[in-house]
Each structure stands twice: as C-alpha cells, then as structure tokens.
Amino acid sequence: MALEFFRLKTREEVLALYSRFAPVEAETVPLAEARGRVLARDLAAPETLPAFPRAAMDGYAVRAADTFGATPGLPQYLELAGEVAMGEAPGLTLAPGQAARLPTGGMLPGGADAVVMVEYAAELPDGTVEVRRPVAPGENVVRPGEDVRAGEVLLMAGRRLKPQDLGLLAALGVGEVTVYRRPRVAVLSSGNEIVPLSASPGPGQVRDANAYLTLAQVEEAGGLPAYVGIVPDDAEALSAALAAALPRADLLLISGGSSVGARDLTLAALQSLPEAEVLVHGVAIRPGKPTILAAAAGIPVLGLPGHPASAAIVMQVLGRPLVARLGGAQEASPAWGGRVLARLSRNLAGATGREDFVRVRLRPEGETLWADPLLGPSALLSPLVKSDGLVTIPLGQEGIFQGELVEVELFPG
C-alpha cells in the first residue's frame, strides 16, 4: 500500500480532452419519440409556414382601405360577401366594399388584406357589415412565411429537442428526425466488499449503491445505461470484465473502490486493455481527486471514486459532459440552465490546489434564498440526498464568506 502522488489535472484540462472522443453515429427516429434527443444534422424548413394568409382573430376579412376613417360614431358599411369555413379554400374573392366572415385560423379570401376583429364589427339585417374601427393592411393576419420560410435553417445539429421543436417540425410535416443514438454507457462495479442489492451484506460488506446512483445519472444525461455487474478486486477478473464490456459500449464507467489498492488495480486493469492509454490520473477537485480517465480502443473509460458523494459529484461535473459529448449535444445544458443564485449561510474554506465542490441545501427565507452547506464526509449518502446542488469554490480561491451571493449548480431531476 504505497503512498501515491497524483499528477493532478484541472477540470478544464480534463474537459478539453473530451474532444478526442467522437460522437456516436446517427439514427432516424419518429418525431413522436424525439423529445430530448440530439439533432445530428442542421434542420432546414422543407416548407413555408403558414402556407397561406390566415386570420389571427375571429372577425371579417376586408380590404383595409375600405375601413379607413371608420369610428364608432361614423362606421363604414361593407357588403357581406359570404363566409370562409375552417379548413377550406375560400369560395369567394373580395371585391372593393365587401367583407367576409372568417374564424381565427381561417384562410383569407383573395382581395382581402386585413381582418376586422368581431368586437369592432356588427352584421346588420340588410346584409351589410358595420365596421367601427379601421384596420391597417396586414392587421390581424398571419402572412405566408411569417413563421418560417422554406429553406431556413431552424434547428442546428447538437440541439436537444424540446417539445416546442417537435411542434414546429410537425407543422412542417417532418415526421422523422436524424438524431445521435443514445451513447451506451456500461457501468461496472469493482470491490471485494460490494454485494448485490438483493443480498444481505455480511460484516465488512456493503450493497452496490453507487451503481444505482451512476446508472440513473447516466440515464438523466441522455445515455443508455447498462449494468455490467460486480467484479472482485482482482486485476485479471477486472481486465476480463472490462474487455468484455468494451465492444458493446461507447463509454465505460468503473464504479470502484476508493482505496489506493483498488485504484492501483483499476489502473493495472486499464493498462491491459487493447490500445490502452491513461489520460488522467487524478483531478484537482474535491471531492473526486482519485478520478481516472483512460481510452481503450478509442473508447473512453472513466474510473469514478469509491465514496458515493465523490462519485456523484464527479458524474455531475465530468461524467455528464462526457456523455453529452459522445451523444453529440452542443453542451450538457446552456450556461444559465440548472443554476440559481443564493446566499451562503456560513463561511466556507476552499481546498488548497483543488477546485472545491460543496453540497448545499437551498432554504428560502422571506425574499432570501439561502445555501446551507452540508459538510458530511463523502462516504455518506444522506447529505447528498438532502442537498439541492453544488457551490464551487474556484481553484486558487481561499474560500467564500457567509452572506456572499453564490451560484448553485442544481442537481438535475
């Protein structure tokens, strides 16, 4: 059990290495199943939207010029030429001095260039329409192409599709989209002390909690998680399990022991893999220092620390961006997403030479949102469950004072 000195990389240095891993291939999925998937190609509009001039309000299609000067005291009177039904081409063309009844969304008849809202018009028994307010050309009308022009690039590759994107694509008749397939992420637990969830742990044994946590984080990040199982602390067994998982995975996660011995073993097993390269052996973050990043046959392998809180935080700050990169997403989330400003409720000292991630619980009190640090050891799960997110003390900063405004990166879900 030798004391080992890590050559620590910063978080930014680790993230910069991800560009060497290519996103997975694309696949085509029906629009109805595309929510949350990542576009693999820029998507241009195949059609113009709307395709025809539509009424934005219930009312009367008119030639705008015919309404100029109309007031409640001195209305304009137009001849009611007929009615436009929903979903049909208008059966009429407006001559000067004419109006046609039409509902919201109805197609404007030829000759018409505006709609008088029903509130400002009245049908008289003699077949005329009284207009009490003028409309400008184009008023209360949605013009062809006002929403989308054919050929316009609507959504860029790398975008995670939202409900409103699906709505727009449906309107354009785009029935399927080309998206990156979900990266397959194999999760392998190593450690002699680890037993399956269904087991009754004996003395010195614990259940495989980290795997459940990691698998759920993978799924949340858009990956397709697969649980490989538990491998004992044995370099050959670990190496064999990794080699077996490699061909069916786009990313391997080792939910491992946090002892120096377990790390040595993981390193040895990684180095035995085909085209193995250890890229990172220790990251300048707290918790999460003993994180390992390697590549085997071009596939990234992330060795997570053994303490559950450390593993969860490493997944949040390093694992999610890697799953996002492999899945073709522009970024895990926009800069403003999943963050909130709060006031720190006590002084926090940083870790020398490390970027420090502190679990906090948010507590609204009047107008103030407080961030209460939860300082339990990384070996505990319950402070993680009680926390809402992370406050970062940047590398080189001694700490943050009570009362300072901090940005809290919220845990997703």
Added chain:
Amino acid sequence: MALEFFRLKTREEVLALYSRFAPVEAETVPLAEARGRVLARDLAAPETLPAFPRAAMDGYAVRAADTFGATPGLPQYLELAGEVAMGEAPGLTLAPGQAARLPTGGMLPGGADAVVMVEYAAELPDGTVEVRRPVAPGENVVRPGEDVRAGEVLLMAGRRLKPQDLGLLAALGVGEVTVYRRPRVAVLSSGNEIVPLSASPGPGQVRDANAYLTLAQVEEAGGLPAYVGIVPDDAEALSAALAAALPRADLLLISGGSSVGARDLTLAALQSLPEAEVLVHGVAIRPGKPTILAAAAGIPVLGLPGHPASAAIVMQVLGRPLVARLGGAQEASPAWGGRVLARLSRNLAGATGREDFVRVRLRPEGETLWADPLLGPSALLSPLVKSDGLVTIPLGQEGIFQGELVEVELFPG
C-alpha cells in the same frame, strides 16, 4: 358568431381548483426503473447505514489514545497486529499498543476507535508502525448509523426520485418502491382545418402541430401521453370522442380551435359528458384567455387555446401543475428550480386585467444575462422555439422597465 364575455379566473384560482382531483393510484416498480417517479408513501430506512464502523481513509486502525502526543519528531510506535481485508470481518481485535492495516471502507477491528491516515504512518522492518500525528477518537471513521438510522423517514411521499435517492435506497436494500403510476393523459385535437402530420395540407388546412407539442409537454411533466386523434368541428363527434377517451384517461386535453365557434362547440361537447361540470371558462392570463377547465365523471378536462404559443404557455403554467397533482408530486418543481434572473432588454407593457406571460430569449453579454422579449403573435411557432422561457408581468402591474431584473421561468427540456 356571438361576442362572448368570459368570467375570467386568475391563475391562482384555477390552481386552487386542482385539489378536487385526487392523485392516481400507486404501483410498485423496481428501483432501477424508479428515476423521476413520485413516491406514494413516506419511506423509512429498514436498516442502519453503515452497519459497521468503516475506515474513511486508507491507513491504520488504532486506539486513538495510543497516538496522543505523536509528532514527526517524536512519533509513537505501535505493534502491527495484522491487516483487515475489504469485504471481510476483521480477523483480529486490537490490544492496547497495537495497529492494523486497513483500506478505505474496511471494517474497523474490535478495540480500534480511529484511523491514522497512511500519509502520517510508516511500517518499520521490525513489525512496528510509526505514527507521526495523533488522531482523536472517531477520526477518519464512519460510525454505524452516521449516514442513516433504521426507522428514520428518509424520503417523503410526493418526492420525485432523483439518482441520489436511488443510490441511498440501494444501499439500504430497498429493491422496489411504491410510486404513483404515471397519469394517463389523452390528447384530442379538434378542428376541421387540422390534418395529420403525414398529410399534405390543402388550402386552408394545417397539420396537427399542437398535438405533438402538447404530447411532449405531457411526457416531460411525468404523464403518459396518448394521442386520440383529430376530430372535426362537430359537437356530436367531439362528444363521442371525449366519452370514448374518458374511461382510459386520468386527464383529457383538448387541443382545440381558437375561434369562438370552436370554443362554443368544445363547451357544448363537454357539457354533454357524464357528470359534466365546467369549472373555468376563461383565465386572466395572456396568452391563454380561452382556456377551459371542466370535470367529467371526476376526470379533469383541460381545453387548450388553439394558437400554438398560447397552448404551450397554458400547458406550462396550468397543465404541468395539473399533471403533477394527478401524479401525486408535491409540486411541479421547487420554487427555485427552472428559474433564472436576467435583465430585461426593453420595456414591456402588461395586459390590463391579465397576468402576462412574455416569451424571452436569454443572451449572455459579459457579466449580464439579458432577456430579449420575443413579441411575435401567438399563432407563430418559431418565436416559441427561439425562446428560452417566460417572464411574468403580474396581474395589476402596468409593465416592466428595460434594465429591470426579472425572473425567467425556463422552458424545460
């Protein structure tokens, strides 16, 4: 086509009505499938965690008192009694003056009450351990029950399960959880102008974009969406389609026409349903005024406005909380979730007598996050796609000035 005056309800009044609808029943699911599901019962810990005293660091188990006074210049020397292996009960008990090697996570042997980190100890050739720093009792040890005590309520009913919750439950051997089943939400589109996505719309016709948008929003809110299809503007057909969908749904959404005629039709169809009661006919929000809430045989029915942006915003501010209520969730999201502070980039005038929801696009510029209002008509989809969230101008407020700090409710996804 009569001009209709709504008795408008405020958003709060509508939300208050949701308490009359009971959450759906519970079901039991395996832990691995429980992410994002809502707990139906308070969950108490069946076991204590950890079950035995564990080392939080690699090092040596000791009796703390034996290390008192140790310094680099004047170390204490302890007899190395043996080693504790991972995953096993220690095969030894420490006598005074003894130490035992043990890895992070290993079980403390009897007699030991602290761990000296490997960094502050050295094994000498004569079988003794040199300790260069004292430890206090309990130092570097995770005590039994320090994480969780058996019987302690860990997670409350109504909580949406996060990855870390699954980790904690796995550690406790909880292999399945009782959650509310996902509320089944039937989405029915009505309108003579609406054709399926696969059709080529003729003059006056449009594809069923709103249904795709709404279905995706339902899914995102935790509901189980089901697309009923398109029903023409005919009270009997609409009534029959609603009645047919009712027995298989926990919530009916009508993605409807926005013309007064279409609304009248929807109302008539709703009133023809068994045990029908129209609860809300018009909401004091913009967009979204023509929203309808009804109950039929105890099942809520929400009539959405026809303009896509209006429908999306009504789903966000009224639909999501209803799906959450039916699904047993304590709230759609915590007060601080999905919100961000930004500076408004132009003056915004509110709508008299209405709570106003303005789509905004977020734009970081140096240290400032700007919210740019997107003021396109509700009939357009593309401003919705370009927007990141909503700024609310409260009821009774005349507007918001350029440069003011506003809270942006982010669109999920």
